[in-house]
Amino acid sequence: MDKIANPFSPNAGSRPPELAGRDSAFEDIRVFLGRLPLRRSVQSILYTGLRGVGKTVLLNEILHMAEARGDVLPIYLEASENRPLGEMLASPLRMALLKINRAKGTGEKVRRSLAALRNFLGTIKVKFGDIGIELEPATGVADSGDLQFDLIELLSAVAEAAAEKSMGVVLLMDEVQYVSAGEFGALVMAMHRMQQRALPLAMIGAGLPILPGLAGEAKSYAERLFTYPVVGALSREASVLAIRRPFEDAGIHITDEAAEIVFRRSGGYPYFIQEWGYQLWNFIEREPITGNDVKMVDGIVTEQLDGNFFRVRMERLTPSEKSFLQTMASFDGPDIRMSDIATRLGISQKALGPRRSALIKRGMVYSPSHGLVAFTVPLFNEFLRRNPA
Ligand SMILES: Nc1ncnc2c1ncn2[C@@H]1O[C@H](COP(=O)(O)OP(=O)(O)OP(=O)(O)O)[C@@H](O)[C@H]1O
Ligand SMILES: [Mg+2]
Structure with a gap:
């Protein structure tokens, strides 16, 4: 088929041609976004899932749903390793405030929250040449230098500015696992304050199934x-x-048998389904697509996934981290006992600790419960078995 017209999208964050199986999530979001500007209580959401399941696509859809409403301002950011939360929030918050400022209706609170933002920037040593609106002198808000207090004050000020214009604010954050436990704790406490004061600001995050190891009150x-x-x-x-x-949208029929094989071979993982669709589209010359066609592209799909989805994740790892993963892959099942890995590698579990932590920090593995590890990348064990070190 014409490769230029290929609708499939095996790419991080690309909207798939058919966004399947997420209807109930969208219904929940519709309710969430509807309640927010009315200052009715909502629970913040943290979507968790493995690599390539469609978390970013989901967040992007939520972003569009919020934008389409007009009364909910989305603030979108992608957390990254080693970047402080305050720094990541500063610029999108400023943009949101300028939008609130332009919204219909009078509002003095926006000035106060811009002043709070300016103070906050001072504490994290980030400067914008011009914050975008004339300000009175600093007011002692959000300038303590303690993220937990400052974030509460800053987000409260933003939410008050939005409330004054009958709007809500949703903080959309991708790759939440890169936010440190302390920073996530500060966000949690800020969301707590929003709820107590019935302020129209809440968070929808997405990340790997590793929640920051929260402790105590924040937890x-x-x-x-x-x-x-x-x-x-x-x-x-x-x-x-x-x-x-x-x-079918292109007038091509695919048999039940062929669709069933794609389901089984992909394990239902969205990224893999897109790769199968993409390769099938390029391969076939006539319809219907049969089970035999699917078998014919099997090798190409595997090669593409190995090259584009799996191998890239191994590149930044040290040899000892790689051997940890290879050993994990030598066991069956999704959850592997640390003690089994240690035994097979012939070292103590304690000595394995730093490698485990490094791999968690890189987002390669997570700990589903105490003493266990699992891959964050679906079917990664099969890849490692196909490609022994
Ligand atoms: N509901 C869906 N139906 C079909 N394909 C989907 C669906 N959701 C996502 N995809 C496809 O799956 C792939 C992965 O999506 P996405 O990048 O959103 O995953 P992710 O969970 O954010 O992964 P990562 O953890 O690596 O960031 C993309 O190619 C996307 O087009
Ligand atoms: Mg993503």
Whole structure:
């Protein structure tokens, strides 16, 4: 088929031609976004899931849903390793405030929150030449230098400015696992304050199934203030829709048998489904697409996934981290015992600790519960077995 017209999208964050299996998530979001500007209480959300399941796509859809409403201002940011939260928030918050300022209706509070932002920037040593609006002298808000207090004051000021114009603010944050435990704790406490004061600001985050190792007060709040829906592999029905609909839209039939093989070979993981669709589209010369066609592209799909999805993740790892992963892959099942890895490598579990932490920090593995590790990349064990060190 014409490669230029290929609708499939095996790419990080690209909207798929058929966004399958997420209807209930969208219904929850519709309610969430509707309640927010009315200052009715909402629970913040943290979507967790493995690599390539569609977390970024979901957040982008939420961004568009918020934008389409007009009364909910989305603040979008992607956390990255080693970048402080305050620094990441500064610029998108400023843009949001300038938008609130331009919204219809009078509002004095926006000035106050811009002043708070300016103070906050002082504490994190980030400067904007011009904050974008004339300001009175600093007011002693959000300038303590303690992120927990300053974030509460800053976000409260932003939420008050939005409330004055009957708007809500949703903080959309991707790759939440890169936010440090202390920073996440500060965010949790800020969301707690929003809820107590019925302020129209809440958060929707997405990240790997490694929640920052929260402790104490922040943890008990986080459990009540957030819901943690899992974004997972697609069901058989949704997988079949994701592969079939884009072909059918182009007038190409795909047999039940062929769709079933794609479902089984991909495990229902969205990224893999897109790769299958993409390669099938390029390969076929006539319809319908049969089970035999699917078998014919198997080798190309595997090669593409190895090159584009799996191998890149190994590049930055040290030899000892790689051998940890290879050893993990030599066991069956998603959750592997640390003690088994240690035994097979012939070293103590304690000595393995730093490698485990480094791999968690890089987002390669996570700990589903005490003493266990699992890959964050679906089917990574199969890749490692195909490609022994
Ligand atoms: N519901 C869906 N149906 C079909 N394809 C989807 C769906 N959601 C996402 N995809 C496809 O899956 C791939 C991965 O999506 P996305 O980048 O959002 O995953 P992710 O969970 O953010 O991954 P990562 O953890 O690596 O950032 C993309 O190619 C996207 O087009
Ligand atoms: Mg993503």
